[in-house]
Amino acid sequence: MSTGQNQDLTIFKDNSLLSDAILSSESSLLSTITYVQGTSPQWLINSLIENALQGTAALVNNDLNQKIRNRSEVEFVSFLHPLDYYVKNCKKNGLDLTHSPGFTFIDYFSQLFTENIKDTTSSKKEISKMFDDITKKLKISNNKKKVVFIELPEVLLQATDFTSDGLLAEILKVNRLCRQLFIISAKDHIKSFNLDSSIPQDPVFKTTDFLVKLFHRSHYNISLSPLSTGRASDITGSLTISKGSLPVDSVVDRLVINEKEYIYHITKDSNIRLFFR
Amino acid sequence: MSNQNSTVLLTRLLSLKENSPFLLVLDSLSQSSHYLIREFPHRCSSNNKILYLSYETANKVPFASEFLDCTTVSSQQIASFVKQHSNSTIATGSSTIAPSKTLVIIDSLNYIPNNEITQFLTSIIQPSIAILGTFHTNIPQPQSALLNYPSALTIFSFIASSIFEVEAIHEQFIDEESLENRVNRLDLPVNAGLNSNKFKLTLTNRRKSGRSVIYKFTIDSENHVYEQYKASKEEEIDPEDESLLKGLTTFNLTTNSKQKLAREQVELPYLEAQEAMGASGGAIVYEYEKDDDYDEEDPYEDPF
Numbered sequence: 001m002s003t004g005q006n007q008d009l010t011i012f013k014d015n016s017l018l019s020d021a022i023l024s025s026e027s028s029l030l031s032t033i034t035y036v037q038g039t040s041p042q043w044l045i046n047s048l049i050e051n052a053l054q055g056t057a058a059l060v061n062n063d064l065n066q067k068i069r070n071r072s073e074v075e076f077v078s079f080l081h082p083l084d085y086y087v088k089n090c091k092k093n094g095l096d097l098t099h100s101p102g103f104t105f106i107d108y109f110s111q112l113f114t115e116n117i118k119d120t121t122s123s124k125k126e127i128s129k130m131f132d133d134i135t136k137k138l139k140i141s142n143n144k145k146k147v148v149f150i151e152l153p154e155v156l157l158q159a160t161d162f163t164s165d166g167l168l169a170e171i172l173k174v175n176r177l178c179r180q181l182f183i184i185s186a187k188d189h190i191k192s193f194n195l196d197s198s199i200p201q202d203p204v205f206k207t208t209d210f211l212v213k214l215f216h217r218s219h220y221n222i223s224l225s226p227l228s229t230g231r232a233s234d235i236t237g238s239l240t241i242s243k244g245s246l247p248v249d250s251v252v253d254r255l256v257i258n259e260k261e262y263i264y265h266i267t268k269d270s271n272i273r274l275f276f277r
Numbered sequence: 278m279s280n281q282n283s284t285v286l287l288t289r290l291l292s293l294k295e296n297s298p299f300l301l302v303l304d305s306l307s308q309s310s311h312y313l314i315r316e317f318p319h320r321c322s323s324n325n326k327i328l329y330l331s332y333e334t335a336n337k338v339p340f341a342s343e344f345l346d347c348t349t350v351s352s353q354q355i356a357s358f359v360k361q362h363s364n365s366t367i368a369t370g371s372s373t374i375a376p377s378k379t380l381v382i383i384d385s386l387n388y389i390p391n392n393e394i395t396q397f398l399t400s401i402i403q404p405s406i407a408i409l410g411t412f413h414t415n416i417p418q419p420q421s422a423l424l425n426y427p428s429a430l431t432i433f434s435f436i437a438s439s440i441f442e443v444e445a446i447h448e449q450f451i452d453e454e455s456l457e458n459r460v461n462r463l464d465l466p467v468n469a470g471l472n473s474n475k476f477k478l479t480l481t482n483r484r485k486s487g488r489s490v491i492y493k494f495t496i497d498s499e500n501h502v503y504e505q506y507k508a509s510k511e512e513e514i515d516p517e518d519e520s521l522l523k524g525l526t527t528f529n530l531t532t533n534s535k536q537k538l539a540r541e542q543v544e545l546p547y548l549e550a551q552e553a554m555g556a557s558g559g560a561i562v563y564e565y566e567k568d569d570d571y572d573e574e575d576p577y578e579d580p581f
Contacts (some may be wrong), residue, residue: 169348202421245309259467
């Protein structure tokens, strides 16, 4: 595989990752980035942040090499990592997030159960307040070109009494305020996702309900999974870009998803090599 | 009903000309109801008003006269919204007219709690209203707190006057079982014909008499063409088709016409006996032969 031709990662048929057509539209798109243990989407998220902020994607697409100042505003909400983690990781992409005016980070990881949610058995009010803070920050600037990432929101379902419908309603509010919303979620089968679960209080049921409903409102889905055939030393996993339940061209004219399956390899020096499958 | 009549029925349902107060659409992750729902405003006339009740739609839909975000309001507010807007007039150019029929589209019925379904539907239903709701069948069904209480899907299917079930017409190279397995793990395959604007529709229409009729269609929502669904060739394998046996081994597994004729002429054993004696209504007929030694006194001797 190492002799194969490296491919550029594109999401849309106009050879873009985050298309200009989306950013300049009046519509709001929703996409999912789902992964299982062993295939962390970190490299992809970094590239998407880079592409949203300055139009490039140095590690995954050589054609996107024109820097555009303040291409869009990025608000990143993480339930899994603090800001330092992203600052450090995005350095390889040539980004300095601490001095990036369009980048806002909301850390819902460091003090989630000490400050943000004090009582997990009655968390509705506190979680609504957390999402209100997200929407307030989105309303500060008049720039309509906004991209929002929410990483691992299902933590709220697994650790508190909050319902999946409640979380989806909060996410819908955020989605309406931005052009593109990415929900980054884990979908480990049985452990966190199981369609046969039926007990409403069960965290697996809540997560499954949340993810399937999320897929029903998404415009495109990005999925990362290990090779189904087993482990290989020169392949980390496969990445699939597939159509969502809602067609993209129903909200953004003539924009078409480039449905593709790639296999990728993250080398020891954190370079990403992509190949068509 | 002929092919043409079934398409007429579908078109009448889509244009709200057929009396059907609750139209239920069943969709899944492999084929969403998006394209089918768009066929309704395409077929409806300007006299029809469309109210959109949204539980999961982020962008306002262009065809809806009114749009309500149901995530922030109570069911009473939804009922009064429907009541208020279904009776209001429609502005057409310089004049205003009363709507002939109002279509209430509910983007997803999955958000209505199981025990509030009937209450919710009865609060919005009126003679001048047709409700069109989508139910996502992939979503896991929660166990009811009440023992033996039916699932939401059962209740909706029971109430519905017409059921539209959409399915993807997936590519031939994909095995149906592995596709289902992948979709159930949220691992949607690419270029497999999923969520396409051409899909298969199974329509169950319930008449007033209670009799339901089922038709299958292929819908091309891009050109708004509806055709009766024809099963793919794979499903119509003729068991007598000997071409399937060719190329399997070096042995000749087929039969020629002469061999077929000979096979048909073979007389199977006891066939003649069945004709002669089996004619007496299924009774067991025993015919004594000359060497039979029959003793009337011996009970074990009696063959019956």
